Amino acid sequence: MNKREIQKILPKPPFFETSVKNYIFGDDVYNYALAVDAAAKKYDVDAIFIAPYTEIRRIAENTDRIFVFAPYMDTLKPGRGIADVLPEAIKSAGAKGVMLNHCERPMTLPQIKRTIDRANELGLITFACADSISETKAIAQFQPDIINPEPSELIGTDQASNMDYVVETLKVVKEIFPNILVEQAAGITTGRQIYDFIMAGNDAAGSASGILNSPDPYKLLDEMVYNVRKAKDELEKSKGHKK
């Protein structure tokens, strides 16, 4: 699939993104995914759900609004490599895309390139992580579909990126390739942050440990997706005014 075709299958901004890392497993992941799907439908916004390999199929088969992504893939072609994650395997399980270069599984530059090439070939959406301004600019050169410029020292904490970092990473990505979607996710713990980051011009915002470590994850999830909708409405209204 070429880049033009992949553009058509991307989630519509502003969208929401979440994952479970390996904090939970099995039915807990599945139930959380169902809740994300329900919230996405309730507020009529798109959402990416990054699922452990073993849950991709079950989630993809039982949801209809969320975009299920794999957290990583290898780049082998069908054949040997028994312990590897085959791109065709995640696609046939129902994944719509793949995350790459998360700071918990950093990639070499040739690996980044090969992963994006293989994903393009199969029509899988690429979601690349970067952990600094320099790394954001570096990874943008390979033209992933979505970039998540998340300072690695904030991941898993309750401290969000400051607005200067957010604005700067957004700007540098769009200067390199305006079509790359930018998502902010570092240390987000409130619906208000989701709202603010989207209003600042980002295409998406998300949270993983911020939700899972909260006292009432399902309530916070709902609040966050609500804020995506709220920001979306205001952005559309303001566009209307401009006309």
Added chain:
Amino acid sequence: MNKREIQKILPKPPFFETSVKNYIFGDDVYNYALAVDAAAKKYDVDAIFIAPYTEIRRIAENTDRIFVFAPYMDTLKPGRGIADVLPEAIKSAGAKGVMLNHCERPMTLPQIKRTIDRANELGLITFACADSISETKAIAQFQPDIINPEPSELIGTDQASNMDYVVETLKVVKEIFPNILVEQAAGITTGRQIYDFIMAGNDAAGSASGILNSPDPYKLLDEMVYNVRKAKDELEKSKGHKK
């Protein structure tokens, strides 16, 4: 789970083992797994099926005789590590065991030890690969439940281990820990080889590429599982005679 408890959940020798590596994916894996399950029931023998991560759950939920194994796992505890294969994740998806140290994903000694420790902790059966006599003896020290001493230069070929190698690896494993089950799988392409290797005293025999690359995989699969049964019957008869 301690070793005594794991002994009780092991497949009953002689048993069959197969996998798909990454030669096929999606429904092809699923359908092949169903056929292995059907053959295991038809001939009333146990069988291990090593499935790609993404297919473990679907296969485990829709079969009842085969033992579904993961091809690898990491050793992290629930938490961060988004691209890792969490032991709890494969177990909750329905895996009964895990393969380790396949020559396509070799492990360091500390990694072998940690993988076996984590598997024991969760009650997952360990299936360790070794690619020479020395490596077989080395890996036996860590007391996995099953060892597959497969000369790596024969994997994926149609050339089986010779009987001297088979007899020798069987002997060295049983000298180290008599409870470790020994399976032979290198380059097996016929039912007759399955029969011969089990009659030579092995606890199991198996084939992956030998079946998948054959002109009629489902027919060859049936023939191989039939030969496990045939060997089993003769071994039991000969035990009877001895009494």
Added chain:
Amino acid sequence: MNKREIQKILPKPPFFETSVKNYIFGDDVYNYALAVDAAAKKYDVDAIFIAPYTEIRRIAENTDRIFVFAPYMDTLKPGRGIADVLPEAIKSAGAKGVMLNHCERPMTLPQIKRTIDRANELGLITFACADSISETKAIAQFQPDIINPEPSELIGTDQASNMDYVVETLKVVKEIFPNILVEQAAGITTGRQIYDFIMAGNDAAGSASGILNSPDPYKLLDEMVYNVRKAKDELEKSKGHKK
């Protein structure tokens, strides 16, 4: 050492660069290094010599014109890590710089950043390899002192980068940080290529296997360094004319 200070210790463009990879070892490396040093003095140009770890000290102590570089370093601080290449160790052995991200030892983005940070800290010059236009732009974001944009498929062959690639990589680097020096080295086998690449505006040109695999390496080495000088003279003359 900050970037301004490192600027002062860089080789003066146009300069020459060579290495032996692991094609030769021991005295053969040493004698080749002495020849490079001699040629650098004969033609009064700077030259980088990338030496195996074990030969860095001997070469550094017995030459006076060449800049000895290590082919890689780890980023640990003094302490444990017995098999690692300590930055302080290569510096104290006489290395003036370090190569990083060679396609035979690709690095993750965080590793690239940490290597450049550690090198800057110790006043070691950084020489980064890139194997495509995208990778060249990516690695330039981390501001190494020198970039070698070498298409990996040409390394070790006798086919040079074409002039379009050379001109394009030079341009993209200088647009990102004008102070980064650009060297071309892919598949160079003749003095004429050295001359052409420098005349095209590159700060340096070099060759490793091109020299070592030639029938008369010492003669070809001399010819290449001569061509650096020749290009340098013409560039200076043309600058003079412009005044």
Added chain:
Amino acid sequence: MNKREIQKILPKPPFFETSVKNYIFGDDVYNYALAVDAAAKKYDVDAIFIAPYTEIRRIAENTDRIFVFAPYMDTLKPGRGIADVLPEAIKSAGAKGVMLNHCERPMTLPQIKRTIDRANELGLITFACADSISETKAIAQFQPDIINPEPSELIGTDQASNMDYVVETLKVVKEIFPNILVEQAAGITTGRQIYDFIMAGNDAAGSASGILNSPDPYKLLDEMVYNVRKAKDELEKSKGHKK
């Protein structure tokens, strides 16, 4: 070189072993190596000195009693692999042997085998580390020349292996291959421990951080090597008595 020939070039038990890991670098390593060489001559015992790659040659050229070892090597043949440690390179720099599988650079089983094969081919002595009884038995299968069964949790601490562990590891190695020399080094901080471990039947004893972190390293070094001599004399005397 076959195993019989390598037997002839091994250090004579009981011998001493030490290294600097990466705690120190440059001249500090060199001066320490000279002191080890002087102590080995003073007390007329053999000693292994594991040196950083960059110091192997200088130390080997300026000492005459110590056996200089590399802390690791790759297994490539001369050719590409610019950042790798070529076996021929460490040998030509003067190394007499190579350490492998240190817990700070653990190896897969195939890597252990290849490293020992390459070392045998070049006549380099192999010194393998193991960090538990199981790992000691495992690595002994590959028949390295020397095994150092050092519980990894004690490395770099001031706590020595207890005598039960020492006696057990010694026994299991000798049962597998009586010709493998056994050295104890975990957490040794006094000359008395050196003496005790050798008197318990080990072929060697050593210390790295125990010496380097002591208030007077050169004094402690002397005391340790003296204790090797003392143990040697008593063992010889007791052999004499037996005749």
